[in-house]
Amino acid sequence: MHKGKIIKHYRMISELTQEQLSKGICSVTHLSKMERGLTDCSDEITESLANRLEINMESELAKFESIPKMLFYFHDNLILENHHEIELxxxxxxxxxxxIEISTYKITYALLKIRYLIYKGQMKEARKKIKKLGKAQTQMSSYDRNLYKHIVGILKLAIHDNLEAIEELQNIIPQEYPIKEYYYHLAMAYSAIGAKVKSYYYAELALAYFEETSNFLGVIDAKSLMLIQRGRDNDAYYKKVIDDFNSVIKLCNMCEDEKRKAEVFHHIGDLYYRSENYLEASQYYLKSLNLKPLTSKYLASLNGYANASYHGKLLGLSELNRIAQEGLDLSKKIQDLFHSKKFKLKTLLYKNKSTQYYKFIESDALPYFQLKGYLYTIQYYEYELFKYYCRENNREKATIIAEERLKYQLYHY
Known part of the structure; x- marks a missing residue:
């Protein structure tokens, strides 16, 4: 049946009518049915039509039959981040x-092209294309529906919609989708909302999958995520976790992966920051910044550097304000609303605009952070508001904040 569709493709390229192509070989009606896949065609007629079109039907069919294998290979290399093979x-x-257009893999290919856009960092274009494909979910195979959920989950993570990412990724049916990489993305989302046990659990599952598939870079990612949860579990244990992170840096050096090394530097900075060793924290955030392009991950390290420098009194307010303005400008440029709100707060704080600072927390920033589910950010700004209301002797609002904080923690744990 596919032979007829291949013939139609090349007939259209050759700008031949059905009558011109079929003349002396078969009837126009027979050719029409062949092209629509309504009837099979004999080897003799197929060969005659292929000769007139100057194509090798055996070669075309061999390419057609290799499509599923090629698509699997494409997806596999996207996960492995094997740059050379991906482009080939x-x-x-x-x-x-x-x-592919005449095969049953048309939607799979469309989804993998979106995954490629994510790999290239073209998130805006990826989100636009996945939105269009969402209307075709009822026509998707079970594999494609799960692949669609996985890609939506990755995109939700990229724009800090952690709760929505979890909802998408949890709906993946493991029996229908052998790409267990999504465990890692679930672990990332749970880590962002402070669900340490769930994050560690899924990171461990991801690690097993990456080891099984010889995905060395994935192993680094999963191990790093597990170490993050261990570091959060016991602040007194942070020096041992830092030693373990230094072992991960050696793996990054072996792989010559500066991107992952930058992330490990950031995580070490977080550990020093939580232990109130602000000088060490700022130095590791700077190391991370020096290896990162101007993306959301750069903004995360810039935010960490500003926090450590402010609380450690390492920089003056004018320099801190310059950093905050840099972060605000970049976050707007790349449309990162999460960091935009964080750096907006910093500009108000560093300019001593106290009233506007607390008003922005209460009316804008905190509701947004709660919607996205960033537990540690929520806790920090809830505590800021709580202290403010206590200083203002506003016991009613201070009590409401305390109750909301307890309710949120109970819900997510």
């Missing part, structure tokens, strides 16, 4: 796009 197979798939 992408080009190969693009050359066979006309065959």
């Amino acid at each position: 197979v992408k080009d190969h798939l693009e050359e066979s796009a006309y065959l």
